[in-house]
Amino acid sequence: MSDSGDFDEPRKRRFIGPALLAVVCSALLLVCCAGAAVAFFFDAKRNTQTYDTGCGNGQLVNAAAGLPSHRELSEEQVRNAAVIVRVGQDLKVPPRGWVIAVATAMQESSLHNLPNLGERNDHDSLGLFQQRPSTGWGTPEQIMDPQYAARKFYEKLVTISGWERMSLTQAAQEVQRSAYPDAYAKHEQLASTVVNSLTGGAARAAAGKPDFQCVSGEQIAASGWTAPVGGEVGSGFRTADRPTHQGVDLIVQRGTPIRAAAAGIVVKARCQAHLANGTDWGCWRDGSPSVLGCGWYVEIQHANGYLTRYCHMVKQPSVVVGQHVAPGQEIGFTGTTGHSSGPHVHFEVHLNSDPSSNGAIDPVPFMQRMGAPLGMKP
Template sequence: MSRRRRGVWVVAGIAATAVLLCCGLGGAVALSGLFHQPSTPAVNLSGCGQKLRAYHDLPAVSGYNDAQRSRAYDIIKAGIKLKVPPRGWVIAVATALQESGLKVYANDNPLYPLVKAHSLALPHDAVGHDHDSVGLFQQRPKPPEGEGGWGTVKELMNPTISAEKFYRKLLTTSGWQHDPLTIAAQAVQGSAYPDAYAKWEGDATNLVNTLTGGAARTAADASGAQSVGTCAANGQIAASGWVQPVKAPISSGFGPRGGFFHAGVDLAGPRGTPIRAAAAGLVVTAECDPATRDCDHDGSIATEGCGWYVEIKHAGGVETRYCHMESRPSVQVGQTVAAGTVLGHEGMSGNADGPHLHFEVHLHNDLSLNGAIDPVPFMQDKGAPLGRS
């Protein structure tokens, strides 16, 4: 039978004598075999390329059929043609996932007779309609008589042309490469449900990585250009929208340690090293861990808890935790932060024997031990590998 102290899982009747550098909230657990540990999602850890395969050789992507993968391919190919950096491909694919599920629907909306007359003769994957919008991005056609709209029905039903129109509008948006995906997509779409785009960022990243050999792991240089084969590192924001929380070596990894389970990794940088949000999200915790009690003084291996810490909720059910800050976090609960926002600075409040960041990644909106995964392969797949100084 198990019980939980703040920051440490122990097993009843077993003396917990192991010494830990960092517990964290749920960051250590006794006898790991007693608890279910979610497996880290399978990831392709090689490559940051931008080489598209041929249509007939598209690799499988779990959860997506041939038609959907082909439409993601069309979107990426249009981005390459217009020299849009890979971050734009992720944004565009995520937008199309929300708007159409990566399907071109033959639209029979009576407001546009041209749709009914011609849609079934144009490229499409299914029959249906959504108000007065058509195509992968559900763009409004130009009325049969009058001005406005994104283009003709024939143009918008063509996946390549509709994607090019999306990109041209995106490229006119200042700061889109560094904005959260929701903000960048909404600047183009003007949707009534702007927050919905964010939930597709993970799937869009996976599709782009799979179809291009890892382009969503690339990062822009100072000029905004993104180079083939160049992964993000040293604090750069990857095309996936993720960034290293600190530039520091890993001093302790994820997994069983001395009879306990370490639910994150420790990144040992100098005291005062800025700690950054690993991705855009909503701050849900920014406080002194009650188990630590006194967070304004350095802790030790005898101190409990996370010290000053922050938790952030990201798109797709992902949450991150940042422990042992030097002083009160510089963000507040309810604040929306962009990738790379400084949350605080490395210190050794709480259960720590030296300055470091204890960093955790959790899936399924589960900040307990059951939701914790190894941050190293997760961040590698995002293009923001940990342990690079």
């Protein structure tokens, strides 16, 4: 994949995956006191601006990171999202729960408080979360109260063991038991943006730190993402001296645990290390700048067509192909196998489930927008 030898690009293949939202937006939300009008919109003009991470490192990053394209939500939709977030705050549910709840309501009702629709009704489903009186969610009058409906959703969510480390789809499905369990994932990024806008960034905060803009170390952001390691960002993405460097290098000591950046399925876990003449070098020993390949590495497929890659592990990965991993789950340990001159993690993010250079994006702004910036200390 890179002339620096970090990764050998595979043959181009055709991938079928969910349509991916490819440009970044930023949101402006004007919220007045209870009952006031709410305006919400995304400003596409900010796509090319840089901004400070606000995480104590003074780093400037570009906002082009493959997040939701601009779109409008109505006053009613934003007001209902605000109610859902407020109830979550009042119940002291961690910010990740707010995103799950808003995304669930986006799928179930498009954030509209739906009454009984007669022949178009799905059984006796009502309200923001399409809860059913006949299955014990409450009376029709109660369910049609957005605050009540949101509270019932959260009360069920927090009883699910490990919900904070589940994918959004898994957590939502445990609550809703939907006939379409895979439908929630497509709303995750927009829900994160809406919640972040409503809370001034608190959706990216760790539980118990509602004023903090970013998480660090092993904490999981409300978006469901976390930094794979806490090391300093070294060589950057497609720099002038390494224009085909399709990721960033995170500098950490040998043997540092590497964590999955988000929930997903392991699609590759293998060794790749050889000389320029094709001679196998292997991953049982350290690599060098004259060795090509990623060494021991892992690829994980995530929701919404995101794919991440983690290179130069010191030994065989801790996970296997087909394994489901949670955000922050250990997948291996840092080393210097393959094309490497010292211990680090070469970390890549790809769009459209495309592992080639065509799918690669800069991980620094992407992870910043996910609320899990790279380069933060544990």
